[in-house]
Amino acid sequence: MALLEIKNLEVQFPLGRKTLQAIHGLSFDLDKGERLGIVGESGAGKSVAAFSILKLIARPGRISGGEVIFDGQDLALLSQEEMRHIRGNRISMIFQDPMMTLNPVLTVGTQMTECLKAHRDISDSDAKRIAIDKLAEVKIPSPQERFGNYPHQLSGGMRQRVVIAIALLTDPAVIIADEPTTALDVTIQAEIMGLMLDLCRDHGVALMLITHDLAVVSQVTQKICVLYAGRLAEQGPTRTLIAAPKHPYTRGLVKALPQQNVPGTRLYQIPGSMPTLDDVPPGCAFNPRCSFADDRCRREVPEPRQIGTHLVACHHAETVAAA
Amino acid sequence: MSDTDGLLKIDKLHKRFRLSSDGWFGAKGQVVNAINDVSLEITKGESFCLVGESGCGKSTLARTVMGLETTSAGSIHYMGERIDNMSDAARLPYRQRMQMIFQNPYASLNPRMTISQTLEEPLRFHRPDLSDTQVRDKVVEVMESVGNNTSWLSRFPHEFSGGQRQRISIARALMVDPEFVVADEPISALDVSIQAQVLNVMMDARDHRDLTYLFITHDLSVVEHFGTRVAVMYLGVVCELAETKTLFASPRHPYTQLLLSAIPKMDGSEMTHDRMHGEVPSAMNLPTGCVFHGRCPHAKDVCKTDIPTLRQVAGRQVACHFAEDTG
Numbered sequence: 123m124a125l126l127e128i129k130n131l132e133v134q135f136p137l138g139r140k141t142l143q144a145i146h147g148l149s150f151d152l153d154k155g156e157r158l159g160i161v162g163e164s165g166a167g168k169s170v171a172a173f174s175i176l177k178l179i180a181r182p183g184r185i186s187g188g189e190v191i192f193d194g195q196d197l198a199l200l201s202q203e204e205m206r207h208i209r210g211n212r213i214s215m216i217f218q219d220p221m222m223t224l225n226p227v228l229t230v231g232t233q234m235t236e237c238l239k240a241h242r243d244i245s246d247s248d249a250k251r252i253a254i255d256k257l258a259e260v261k262i263p264s265p266q267e268r269f270g271n272y273p274h275q276l277s278g279g280m281r282q283r284v285v286i287a288i289a290l291l292t293d294p295a296v297i298i299a300d301e302p303t304t305a306l307d308v309t310i311q312a313e314i315m316g317l318m319l320d321l322c323r324d325h326g327v328a329l330m331l332i333t334h335d336l337a338v339v340s341q342v343t344q345k346i347c348v349l350y351a352g353r354l355a356e357q358g359p360t361r362t363l364i365a366a367p368k369h370p371y372t373r374g375l376v377k378a379l380p381q382q383n384v385p386g387t388r389l390y391q392i393p394g395s396m397p398t399l400d401d402v403p404p405g406c407a408f409n410p411r412c413s414f415a416d417d418r419c420r421r422e423v424p425e426p427r428q429i430g431t432h433l434v435a436c437h438h439a440e441t442v443a444a445a
Numbered sequence: 446m447s448d449t450d451g452l453l454k455i456d457k458l459h460k461r462f463r464l465s466s467d468g469w470f471g472a473k474g475q476v477v478n479a480i481n482d483v484s485l486e487i488t489k490g491e492s493f494c495l496v497g498e499s500g501c502g503k504s505t506l507a508r509t510v511m512g513l514e515t516t517s518a519g520s521i522h523y524m525g526e527r528i529d530n531m532s533d534a535a536r537l538p539y540r541q542r543m544q545m546i547f548q549n550p551y552a553s554l555n556p557r558m559t560i561s562q563t564l565e566e567p568l569r570f571h572r573p574d575l576s577d578t579q580v581r582d583k584v585v586e587v588m589e590s591v592g593n594n595t596s597w598l599s600r601f602p603h604e605f606s607g608g609q610r611q612r613i614s615i616a617r618a619l620m621v622d623p624e625f626v627v628a629d630e631p632i633s634a635l636d637v638s639i640q641a642q643v644l645n646v647m648m649d650a651r652d653h654r655d656l657t658y659l660f661i662t663h664d665l666s667v668v669e670h671f672g673t674r675v676a677v678m679y680l681g682v683v684c685e686l687a688e689t690k691t692l693f694a695s696p697r698h699p700y701t702q703l704l705l706s707a708i709p710k711m712d713g714s715e716m717t718h719d720r721m722h723g724e725v726p727s728a729m730n731l732p733t734g735c736v737f738h739g740r741c742p743h744a745k746d747v748c749k750t751d752i753p754t755l756r757q758v759a760g761r762q763v764a765c766h767f768a769e770d771t772g
């Protein structure tokens with residue numbers, strides 16, 4: 123049985139008289155030590171999916187269907203108290219917005235030691251030592267001194283690294299990392315990703331890595347879920363998903379990479395833009411942007427189906443794969 | 446470069462932050478040397494890129510140029526006017542001509558304003574002559590030009606994803622038709638397809654509206670694609686400054702070389718990395734000599750004692766004692 127199972131997840135946000143559905147019937151799972159990448163266009167629902175796992179969807183938003191099962195337990199049945207024990211402890215989340223984690227009026231050190239003491243029976247001096255070690259692990263310069271800094275005294279990338287250090291404090295079983303390296307240069311990014319890889323390989327930590335950086339997911343993860351407009355578009359082993367995508371949207375993503383374009387020229391862009399949640403077209407949500415679309419795509423929502431090692435939600439996946 | 450082309454001139458800029466003494470660790474008298482003697486010139490029509498290690502002073506440089514931080518020493522000129530020591534009143538016109546896109550899309554939008562209020566505000570402030578209809582038309586035009594749906598206008602920032610907020614910030618900067626845009630990691634929160642769209646918009650704006658950019662990013666593939674010239678910073682100093690093509694074809698500074706070699710590849714390989722050893726060099730305790738010597742494979746004794754200055758080598762400027770040998 124997988125360590126973390128997401129089954130048919132549905133998330134809604136009421137907006138005036140309408141209801142926006144941010145996630146539709148999303149399922150995936152994560153084994154111990156496994157490294158999963160979640161990619162997809164801005165607004166596709168990656169962060170909302172991550173929030174739902176930890177029951178952090180802010181009202182009036184709500185999880186309107188599906189299950190989240192962690193270590194055999196249905197998280198929907200847990201009390202807020204039991205959930206607090208899991209959050210930040212067994213499942214750590216690195217938020218896309220560092221200030222979701224960081225309190226602007228407390229020093230880095232206070233926040234780290236308080237977090238440790240909330241989940242462990244530990245002395246002040248041990249807490250401090252562990253905190254400073256973690257800051258050093260994420261390559262914060264002068265960790266001893268930075269321990270006493272306030273968040274606004276740090277650079278964007280340092281703040282992001284402090285958040286990562288906090289997520290690693292309690293030796294979690296699962297790390298959900300939402301765009302954890304967007305503010306980091308490639309050398310520090312490599313250090314951080316290397317650190318996470320070690321945790322997964324040597325300590326069996328499971329990683330759910332949300333990122334728009336296809337190069338990073340391709341180097342770090344074993345499988346990838348591609349989301350589009352709140353649904354699964356394609357899922358498969360990292361290598362084949364990037365080398366031989368079977369969903370037209372995945373193909374477009376790979377083609378838009380600057381590396382695939384001649385410097386100085388306009389970049390390839392997938393025509394059109396992802397629909398906002400209040401005007402998703404009937405049928406396949408990608409159909410207005412898709413060169414393979416026909417009448418059926420404009421009528422019928424494609425359900426994910428197994429094609430080789432991939433799950434693909436496209437009526438024409440076989441044609442796309444052959445094209 | 447003639448005087449007429451130079452848009453922004455930064456001369457011997459220094460910026461130090463003093464940390465207050467109420468920190469846990471008795472941070473008494475601690476100083477962060479964020480920028481140490483940086484000189485740069487940006488020409489009209491350029492997309493000047495600034496790259497470098499996290500914490501090396503890029504945002505501080507940007508904020509100082511925008512007048513959001515004071516300088517500790519040195520000067521900044523914009524079209525020949527010294528702007529770093531101006532009064533608020535004298536600075537006002539520059540607040541329209543120079544716009545900044547901030548690094549954190551979460552903190553930079555006012556949570557209590559709708560998107561349309563956010564976008565209208567700078568325009569109403571700087572262009573009181575415009576009618577309501579003209580303001581609204583402009584909002585719609587700019588929103589569409591950065592690929593945003595106009596149905597967003599009546600909503601609040603928290604209803605948007607990180608990338609969506611970033612595109613709203615970009616729209617806000619373009620609202621007042623600036624001449625010079627300082628963009629601090631404007632697209633790092635965006636996925637590639639939107640990145641492509643936003644970069645295309647920014648390149649079009651450069652070509653059609655004669656915009657000049659100071660573009661901060663850690664994404665080197667974006668620099669290669671978008672930048673005309675690039676400055677590489679490390680720990681508060683510029684270590685290499687070159688035309689983009691030159692830099693990517695033959696980086697000379699060992700830090701630039703390290704940076705280019707660390708770009709993640711899409712060739713199906715797993716991430717490999719040479720881990721950093723020992724203490725990370727710190728702006729709170731600057732290394733003597735060359736700031737990079739502790740991590741440099743070529744470092745010799747002189748690098749530990751003498752600070753290398755930028756000098757012309759092989760068609761670019763490099764601050765390395767051994768720039769002739771690193772090619």
Ligand SMILES: Nc1ncnc2c1ncn2[C@@H]1O[C@H](COP(=O)(O)OP(=O)(O)OP(=O)(O)O)[C@@H](O)[C@H]1O
Nearest residue numbers: 135144164165166167168169170604605606607608
């Ligand atoms: N509190 C909310 N109220 C209304 N809509 C919301 C709310 N939070 C998120 N949404 C909507 O849900 C959709 C998914 O948002 P989410 O933050 O998951 O995107 P994402 O895939 O993480 O994008 P990004 O890459 O830009 O971070 C978006 O269309 C967003 O506007």
Ligand SMILES: Nc1ncnc2c1ncn2[C@@H]1O[C@H](COP(=O)(O)OP(=O)(O)OP(=O)(O)O)[C@@H](O)[C@H]1O
Nearest residue numbers: 275276277278279462479499500501502503504505
């Ligand atoms: N308000 C402040 N008070 C004290 N120190 C500061 C302040 N702002 C920045 N610093 C320090 O200045 C140095 C440079 O920070 P800056 O934000 O300019 O880095 P950066 O190059 O933008 O990094 P990143 O890529 O991580 O955003 C860092 O050591 C940071 O801690």
Ligand SMILES: [Mg+2]
Nearest residue numbers: 169218606607
């Ligand atoms: Mg997100």
Ligand SMILES: [Mg+2]
Nearest residue numbers: 277278504548
């Ligand atoms: Mg910065």
